[in-house]
Amino acid sequence: MYSLIIASPFIAFVLISLFLQRFRLLSALVATASLLVSFGLILKLFLAVLGHENAPAELTASWIALPGIDFQIGLLFDRLSILMGLLVSGVGSLIFIFSFGYMKGDPGFSRFFAFLSFFAAAMLGIVFATNFIQIFIFWELVGLASYLLIGFWFAKDAAADAGKKAFLVNRVGDFGFILGIIFLWYLSDPTTAGAHRTLNFAQLAAVIPGSLAAGTITASAILGAGLLIFCGIVGKSAQFPLHVWLPDAMEGPTPVSALIHAATMVAAGVYLLARVFFIFTLSHPLLEVVALIGGVTAFMAATMAVVEKDIKRILAYSTMSQLGFMVMAMGLSSPVAGMYHLLTHGFFKALLFLGAGAVIHAVHTQNIFDMGGLAKKMPVTAITFFIGTFALAGLFPTSGFFSKEEILTAAFDKSHFLFAVSLITVFLTSFYMGRLVTLAFFGTARNHHDVQEAPAVMTLPLIVLASFSLVGGYLHIPEHLVGSWPMEFFRNIDAAIIITFISSGVVIAGLLISFLMYRKNRTEDPLAKGLGPAYPLLTRKYFIDDLYNFYVLKIQQPFAALCEKANQLFVIKGLTNLTGEGLFLLGSLTRKALTGNVQTYTLYLAFQVLVILIIAAAFIGL
């Protein structure tokens, strides 16, 4: 029955794509109902675990079984997967409902819900994966879903390019990921016969630490495998330097940005880190790399968000930044903190994106400098958006406060450098969110006068998400998560009251400064002058996109052209013509054939085969 968790949205996808393209409302209902089925089943599991019943055992089916490999698809139920599953299916369902209103009138309405269902099935496949091959399979399918949804409005050049870019950048990350998987498979039994090789998480967790202690595998092998697997995480969770696809992904419809580029898909990388933390914890240099990449990403994304004018792109950078925090937390050996932040972030980021969607739906622009005064016209959207903003900034008593404190405490304990970076990032976060809110919701309206509050089908999900963003800190999430790891990874936040004071001060300062700065400056960004030469550096995104474009246009494409030239010159002209002429020089008959008509040549060929047959027969007859 539990296989329906993945199967139900997948069946919805098949049904809608094949039969329901013309029935708009029905396809939306089927899609939403299918995800609610998954949600109900996961909730049932959650309640069972809550009541200290044992979760049902792993279910598995063989996908490829050959001598040496056994690839399985299954369902793994533990506290980690069940909580993550609740987030994916719960937030997912709310976003499905929101899309009823947001996508209304779009000609591709049914197709949209088909793709959403496909995405949900793939994402749940990652969450409940029992082994590396399964996670890779669904990882790729999530990538495909992302490609389809970002490029949903395929007639727009920007959307079509963004989808392709997301897929290709993720492919580069997955190049390392699958190599890491294969390497780890080898490490699970490095003998030549390798009869006990496995990719099952539980089995790997049982074998790898022992082999390392016994010396059958080296620490550098673990480091190598871990770094390769981390490549996949860097791609999917938009970490530096493979983050370039995420801002562009905002070309997709806003519910897509909420669902897959904030709450769930990009979180898959962090989730994977948590799932295979038993490998990462074996190597200190590996954890240091992870923490550093996370810290750099968090900081870099926040700086880019500060100068951005597009509401969705600001939120995209904030996602990237918060994902950086989560990855950093993992690197600081605090998987509980990282997962905790992932779950609270899932609520408030979905909320913020849907709120932004409601705004865009009303004012038909994404530029925050063209907005203003929306608080009066859209009160529900505004209040819920404020809650989301406070949660993202990490203001007491929202959920974001608690999870962020966990991460800051971990940073304070392990690395003062990363703690300083985090504090600056926290300041920048509250600053750019204050900037966004001040410009969009306060002041006077510009360019748009007939703005109305969004319909109930859109505000209802906002209210639900806002409630969770508010009370998420009191749901004892860390205590639920702890069951997934040994106790030592759990920290009590009471231990660091001083950190709470410092960070809260920083958050309030950021919000206040931005409010004062943008209350009056409503047409031009004072940062454009204030930042001096750093401003173009930030608006050009540190020139990383330009670097990649340079590679594609000036290195890769010319290299391909060179290969093609060599192909024409040596292989086609050289080898082919040489062979041809060589053959035709064999007899004068053939020269006539060359100039002659088709019939002559066909005859000649028939003659040739006869000759070959006679020769063959003669040989055999000898």
Place this chain on the structure above:
Amino acid sequence: MIDLTFLILIIPVLAAILIGFIPSRNSGLIRSIAWLAMIVELAVSGFLVYSFDRTQTGFQFVTEVSWTRSPEITLRLGVDGISLALVMLTSIVGFAAMFATGAIQEGVKGFFLCFLALVVGALGTFMSLDLFFFFFFYEIEALVTYPLISVWGRGDRKYSAMQFTIFSVLGSAFVLIGILIIYFLSGKNTLSLPALMESLRQAPLALGLQNTIFAVFLIGFGILAALWPFHAWGPIGYADAPPAASMMFAGVMKKLGAYGLIRLGITLLPQAAQAWMPWIAGLAMMNLIYVGFVALAQKDLKYLIGYSSSSHMGFVLIGLACMNPLGLSGALLVMFAHGILVALLFLLAYTLDQHGAGSGMLDIGGLAAKWPVTAACFSLAAFAACGVPGFANFAGEITVLFAVWDRYGWLAAGVLVSVILTALYMLRAVRNIFFGPEKELRHVANEPLANPFRKIAFVLLIGVLLFAGFFPNILLGYFKQ
């Protein structure tokens, strides 16, 4: 006794004979007979798969029709799991190729005769358990390419036909030499494959000799399998050949080379195969990476498909070069999946061309709004080529990847480069042809796949890829050694 294998071979032969007696002006009847033959062929092949006993190893449905006693030459047909999959592939691709024969208006009779000969040649080669007939059918396959391209092709078709045929015949000449050497050296006065397998297992040839014969086979079969540097003759031929023939050439005929390498090279000369495999692996890497880059530079869809197909043969060849059960199974799965896929891609290219969209990838754009079903089919084919899970191609490629790691370690990283390259050029093709704003669509006809009849081939091909991708164990179960 008439067994299923014999029936499969004789159906297209009978159809060809029947067509031979019908006056050329009666082209409708000729078409119908060809259609009927391919439908029956598909059904009988399906029945063959159904009747095949998966628990047994070795050849089944063995049919023998004696021709000469000394030397003993017998039309000996039979299938094991490997040839069974390829017979099924031939029937599926042959049936799907019929959907691309609508454009043939001139010389219908001749065309279908040649087309059926192509089918017979492929099936005969896959099912022959006698080296004489193996070569005989192989040669039919090689020779029939010339009229097919030169009469019903397009572009610079004489040149393409000449080149294509020269290489096919050249390949078969090497194969003939290899077969003759084996015949004389084995001293058993027989060309029966099972008998040779048995005698060479008991008394293997000297290693030096084996190495020489294997080299001859490698060139012969390598040419047909598009092994680098013999990768370039294919795409030119595919681009100018009539589309139905391109589907058979790229989907089935290319697999003959790999099949020959397994059947004659690896089975009869196992020690030499061991020695040669690192070389094959190296050449296959050239296919995967170098030819992948060549594909990246193409601007015409048909050339793109052609080079992509040559590049992906690298997966098959490197899988074989692993010389372990894992690699062989993976290679066979890729052979099957890739044969279906490339036929699907050429059928799509034909559909585009036939309905006014041409094949220049930069000339057209935004077609998805006007042709949503075609766009969906093309995207699915592109995803399959990219190695997206769910399609048989992914299942085969990932198996090959694990096998390559087992045998050659980090060379697996090189194999993965081709996966990225494929994603680059395939998604670029989808992007350029179907996405973006509509442009230059005035001369483009209405959605070709609105016609339910045309959909049949696409549903079949995509369905097979998905089925084998979801349940690869079923197909892999036939490849037990």
